[in-house]
Amino acid sequence: MQHTTSHELSQWAETDRILREDFNSDNAKIEAALADHAAALSRLGNCKIEYGSYTGTGRCGLDRNSLTFSGSPLAVIVVDGTFGSHLIMLRDAIRALYLSYTKEDITMVSLRWEPENGVSWFANTAEQQANAASRTYYYIALLAADE
Template identity: 35%
Template sequence: MASNYTEHYGLCQWDAADQVLREEFNQDNKKIDGALATIPQLVFGSYVGNGSATRKIELDFTPSVLFVVAKDGMTFREINGSSQFCGGLVFKDKPALDVYRDRMILEICENGFHVAYNVDNSLYLYTNEPDMKYHYIALR
């Protein structure tokens, strides 16, 4: 049986004279597994825009935070006087909206996120531009 325990997780520490018990190893493994499960994970990925007005990018979890950039690393660009929102940072209940018309640019949804493209060229939504590669980082 362990005679000492670690400060933060109470894991067993044995002295030379201590008898080592399998149950103590199993209890320690359970504590470690539980602690690791609470650590947020970063998930990296990419998608290619298909030009539809809105689209869901499927993930096997619902992110709490999401950051999307176009292939050039930009989240905003201006081309020939046209402002294009092509990414950004969003939180679960805080989508990125077009400041001019209050339209969704990027938002987290259940098991993924939504992206948009201005199919009529009158808006500024470019998170689903046809054939454009985008990269994302999501916090699980």
């Protein structure tokens, strides 16, 4: 009897004897493969989302901004109220990317990931630090779902 290459399922020829054990074995292999596939899919794309807003103070430099979440953030995006700039932070990076569409500015911003559930950052200007005085900023954080 021949078998498939991927899962070793039975491939009967016209002259092969068909046995119940072969069917049961094939069904067990299919069941295991489907369970593995379902488990893998359950881990893909799952995350918790937290969002909020804050008002800028106008401070910058070593006077850092910070955000704290209910779990460990994988990514954080901050946008200003006019949606003219974005600050993009990815877990374990030491720099964030600040993009200003109105000023055509791209700047690297210094990051520090807190051990459990936060991030802080600073830049040379309040604008690049996403902290311009009295401006509203909105953030969204993607947190690991398994926490």
